[in-house]
Amino acid sequence: MVSLSTHPFFPIITQNGAFRSVAAIKKFNSFNNQQSSKDLRRKLVCACIAPPPRNLKSEEDSSVINFNGSSKSEQLSTVRGHEDDSDVLIECREVYKSFGEKKILNGVSFKIRHGEAVGIIGPSGTGKSTVLKIIAGLLAPDKGEVYIRGRKRVGLISDEEISGLRIGLVFQSAALFDSLTVRENVGFLLYENSSMSEDQISKLVTECLAAVGLKGVEDRLPSELSGGMKKRVALARSIIYDTTKDSIEPEVLLYDEPTAGLDPIASTVVEDLIRSVHIKGRDALGKPGNIESYVVVTHQHSTIKRAIDRLLFLHNGKLVWEGMTSEFMTSKNPIVQQFASGSLDGPIKY
C-alpha cells in the first residue's frame, strides 16, 4: 500500500467553498492546522471535476451499455471495440510513471464508463494504487494523459477549471479523524464547503449512515467502532453530498483495498455496500445508490467475485489483460492463470 491509505483528505468530492467555523472544523484545525494541508485540501476538491462533453448520454440512456460476459471481451490489448465513447467518464491514455529510477507504469491505457464496476488487480507493487492516485489527480503522470469526461486534465488537482465529475477516494484505513465524532467525520466537507445548516447536515449524516446500515453511532468517536464499522462510516462519508445544490454532479468512487484486513463476513458486508451505493444497486433503505461508476483495487477473491464486473490486470507496468470477472478464472492467459491459482510457477516472479 502507498501512503495514500493514510492521507487525511478524503473523500475528494466537493467544490470549493467558504470555510465555516463549526466545532468540528475547529477541532480538526487544532490538530491539523498546517496551511499547506488546507491548500492541498482546497486543491483536491477542485481537481476532480470536469464538465460533461456535449454528447454525454443521460442516465436513462445508460441501459444501452452492454458489458456482457462473452469471451470476446477477454483481450490482451486495452481496446474493447466500443464504437461510442460518449459514456466514458475517465480515460487514462498511455500513462507512464516512475519514482526515481523505478519505472512503475509503462504506457497504461483504459477507460471507465458510465455504470461500470471495475477492478484493478495484479501483483504487489505493480502500481495499482499509483493508478488510483493518478485518476484522482493526486499524482501527475510523467507521460500520457488523463481525460475526465472527455476533457484532458492538465497538471494536478489544482486544475480548477475542470468541473462536472466528483471523484472520491476511499482509503484502505478508512482515514477517519480520530478526534471527531462520526457525525463530524461524515459531514466534514459539508460543514466546510456548503451553505447547509448544521441541522440539515446532521439529518443528511443520519440518512447516509442508515444507507450503509449504521444507526445511533453519530456521537461515537472512531476509537469506539470496529474495523468494519469504520469502513462503513468511511463509505457514508464518501456518498454524502450537498442536496441544496441545483445540479448534483455525478460521482465516481475509487476504493483502495476496501476489504483488506477484514474477516470474510465483514468483507461480504463491505462488498455488498460497495454494490449498494452504485446506481445499479439499492442501499439499506431500498433507494438506488448515487455512485455512477467505481474502481476497486483489491487482492481479495471474494471482492473480485462479489463487487466487480470488469477487471484490469496490471503487471510490469502494463495492462496485460482485461476481461469480465466471469472470465477471470477460466482465462488462458498464463499471467492470469498463475495469479488466479496462486501458483509459484509462471511468468510472475517474486
Ligand SMILES: Nc1ncnc2c1ncn2[C@@H]1O[C@H](COP(=O)(O)OP(=O)(O)OP(=O)(O)O)[C@@H](O)[C@H]1O
Ligand atoms: N510516492 C512514492 N515514492 C516512491 N515510490 C513510490 C511512491 N508511491 C509508490 N511507490 C512505489 O511504486 C510501486 C508501486 O506502488 P503501488 O502502491 O502503486 O503498488 P500496488 O500495486 O498498489 O501495490 P500493493 O498491491 O502492494 O498495494 C511500489 O514499489 C512503491 O514502493
